[in-house]
Amino acid sequence: MKKNIYLIILFTGLLMAGCDQPEASPTPTLEAVEPTATVEPIPEPTLGPMGVFEEGDCPFSVPGDQTVECGFVVVPEDHENPDGPTIKLAVAVFKDQSDAHLPDPVIILSGGPGEKTVHNAPAITQAFAPIRQDRDLIIFDQRGVGLSEPALECPEVVQVSFELLDEPDTGIAMQESFDAVMACRDRLLSEGHNLSAYNTVQNAADVEAIRVALGYEQLNLWGGSYGSQLAQATMRDYPDGIRSTVIESVYPLEVSFVVDTNSTVPDAIMRLLATCTADEACDSAYPNLQEVLFEIIDRLNAEPVLVKVTNPLDGQSYDVLLSGDAVLGNLRVVLYLTPALPSVPQAIYDVYNGDYELMTQLTGLRFLFVDAVSRGTQYSVLCADDLIGRTIDEVFEARDAFPSQLVGQTDPALITEYSTFALCKMWGVDEADPWVKEPLVSDIPTLVLSGEFDPVTPPKFGKLVAGYLDNSFFFEMPGGGHSGESTTECALSITAAFIDDPTTAPDASCIAEMPGLVFDVPREVGDVILVPYTNDEVGVSGVVPAGWNEVSPGIFTRGNSVLDATALQIAIEPSMGAKELLVLLAEGYGLAEIPESTSERQANGLTWSLYAFEVQGVPRDLALAESDGGTLIVILRSETDERALLYEVVFLPIVDGLIPLQ
Template sequence: MDKRTQFRLVLVLATAAALGFAYLRKAQVESASEPPTSASAPTRATDGSLHYGALVFKPCELAAPQTGATTSAYCAPFRVPENWDAPDGRSIDLKLALLASTAAAPPADPVVLIAGGPGQAATEAWPQQAAAFAPMRDKRNLILLDQRGTGGSNALTCARSEDESDWANDPERVRAQTRACLEKVSAHADPRFYTTTMALRDLEALRAALGKPRFNLVGTSYGTRVAQQYAKTYPDAVRSVILDSAVPNDNALGSDFAVNLDAALKAQFAVCAADATCAKAFGAPWANLEKLRARLRDKPVEVSYRDPVDNAQKTMRVDAGMLAALARMYAYMPETGALLPLAISRAVAGDYAPLAGQAKMLGQQMKSLADNAMQLSVICSEDADRLVPNPADADTLLGAHFVDVLKAQCAIWPHGARPADFNAPLTGDLPVLILGGEFDPVTPPRYAEAIAKTLPRGRVLIAKGQGHSVLGRGCLPKLAARFVETRDALALDAACVGNFSPIPAFIDFSGAAP
């Protein structure tokens, strides 16, 4: 063999080795970014049902609370032990639904929506979330499982009457309400077992029944706690995580609601104060709110108003507690937050009807969540012992009684177990996308930043001028879908997030100034 032939052979071998190394490196990168799965995608039977692992999903309709509108889906029966540590005891049925992808051959690993609250059911949250998930459904199936104690999963329901706006200010009434609620739900449930930790075992049992696919978790608000806890407990079961309006694992739910609300409202109202038209119409909205709160604290008002639902003439007692509740919930969304300066200003001038009408609508919209006692099982088991009353909260809009009420309720409500590492942060190289709103009154942006510190493949995107639960806003649905496909939050082109801005305040009930 001459030297030229030897050289060519060495070059070929070197090139082959280089290509082989490159191929091996490419395979290693792909393996790291997309772990293999043995799960199979759902198959459609001749009768129209979907077979997914050991479960058979049949066509069904999901009804939305309040509106009664329905969504076509596929449902399957799913039964679990109420107490996973005593599997021979009482069983409960969980409501399970699948929203089929529009793709011809969706992969086996579905998107799983984990609703907030605590107390919200995934199937009931779906109508408001459908648009946010549309780009994800272009590629993947979506799973909805009502968390135990909510919706169609043995709900812990205790309806309240409409005249209870000030019940939290009466400690004996709080205790009486809690005892009555406990007696009612105990007829069909043991509240100790309706916690986040038990819900994780339900979710893992569902994954096993589906053939052990990897889940793409999407948690909203309290659902971000569930998502983080599940990813900590079953790391190999998770492909990606989206946390929308996230709460850190070490946060005690309710501990800083008061300070967070004041900060969010002041930031929202500062936008109005900086706008010449808004400032001319309302002056200083935060000062107006403080003036109105002080007046209503000293002397609640009986208000005559037109019911916005049936247009009947009705009366309502408007007090400081009702004002705080309305301002808190309206601050969640920029569209409703934009109404607050106007409604507050009108009330300061003596016209309380707009506040009363808005409070009535809010009460109806929030009724299913307000009537759900599963939140007590969660908070009393996971947070109550870490709740410490803060005297400084007395000067906030919510006041200092919020923590006092929770402590009083949890002195009566049965407690479940909390794992020793429950408050430890989520860590590791799991790809995580964390979304938040600049003016979120309950899970502010600093929460998202705290969570991201222990996640090297995590990324935070904050939508300017937005409130709580932002996944459905602007370009975020497409970004979320892109993230689920690539599992690379750091490489997302998120320039579109810079296009968000606050919604101008209503100058009158026709809208904002032109």
């Protein structure tokens, strides 16, 4: 069975990735990490942050049922110099219109550092709808990021990332990447940007300035990854403006991303492999998984393979050299993306057996990260904050503790010459004061969430931070990676309960019901059983495949991971006829022409028009039928080699059984 890893467009404007999971894998027992550091007093900010809101047009299409205020919060470039130059922070406030409106909004602190957020605000708002609890939701781009002005972009780095995809010489690749960063630095400095003004202390002051400028008395912070570190800094510097905090994928103030990932990443890979070995079905399908992984890494480092990789963002294809270290890099990327974890054993074994398709798709996931952050800001923040008191020797000590297959085989001399330590010596920002690395001690109510397989902010980091917080609640999400677990139904319910009453432990009983990581194992495509389905929210009744995951009302995915992208949607559109809807769907899929009907089908007094077309080479089957309640819709996405069978055993039976609810 061939699979496609990329996101599925099932309906106009809807991006969907596969969710999980049938049976539980045990959550590993981790020792609680007790605070050991002596915490020094933290100097208080000398001035309250200043900011002014300037309303403007929203840089995205505002959903019809939303009221959104967009614009910029104008703040000093340096909050210690309020009369100096100013910068603009792009802000979007999704206003709550409920009768039970509450005055304290939720503000999203994004990761990176440097993650671009505002352009995707409607989707973020939809994902976090359950935690708003009758509150406004504030989404903003941090200073130097995305739509904020200025944005410290590094197109030089993005360009060279594509140019080096097939470069066989590691030294050349590292040198050219380093030179691209330096070219970006030179250009940003020539444009007059003060790179030393972009750090976590200034970011925390920006959060407070946004609160004041928008007129809120207190905020509920939600921060993930670097956003969790920013949340800690804001709690430290401006505690009076914070009602509660939720942090996930927790990045403690006192650790170093650059140094500590040299041990946390290989450790997460080892735990993932061990989980497969401990799972009877996975171990039976993919025995001796660690040995097989090490063998393919060694083999591909000796003889890399050139593969054709598609960028899931634009459909363009590139020649990419797949080495053993590239496979290792793919595993790190997958550990960032929870929905991709179940397919790791199959991807490893496929390469062992000479099939590179799945691993090629994993390689394509890297494109999602190439331009997701404003890299000039990322370098400025890391160079100011991350390396305080750390040395390159610690990097090598961490690497020496693991097999070479899990840390890469790059020459140590090249690592020294082109490492982040070397980059930061040249980037030219002021290193922050050492006190910014002190652990946060606070009594602000805080919810701490960690993913079981997080490669960069493992659960022990969440426990470390929670240990210093008097009013904290820590939960580990089974089967979770670095991102994705926070928007599961269970995590959202815990978060919503906490924000509703942050002084009381939230009901987390749903964690015990989570299946954990369920690996994809071989199965027969034709083993489909259809079961009755009725959904008042969708407005239809019929049948659906048993065991498929309903990830959203009327939307089903077959597999445990995004690598099995076979998916189904059933719906009814009450306000649009079939022809008009067909045009809208064609536009949403980016089709050059409106599809022609391949046939008609009579069922339940309805006349269905059937269509078949491809989107980026992947088959879609579509059925439309007008009824008194609106236009009924069935869409099936399948792989080319499975399409004929799924058409007969899934698509047509669902069409025959679907009726509108009266």
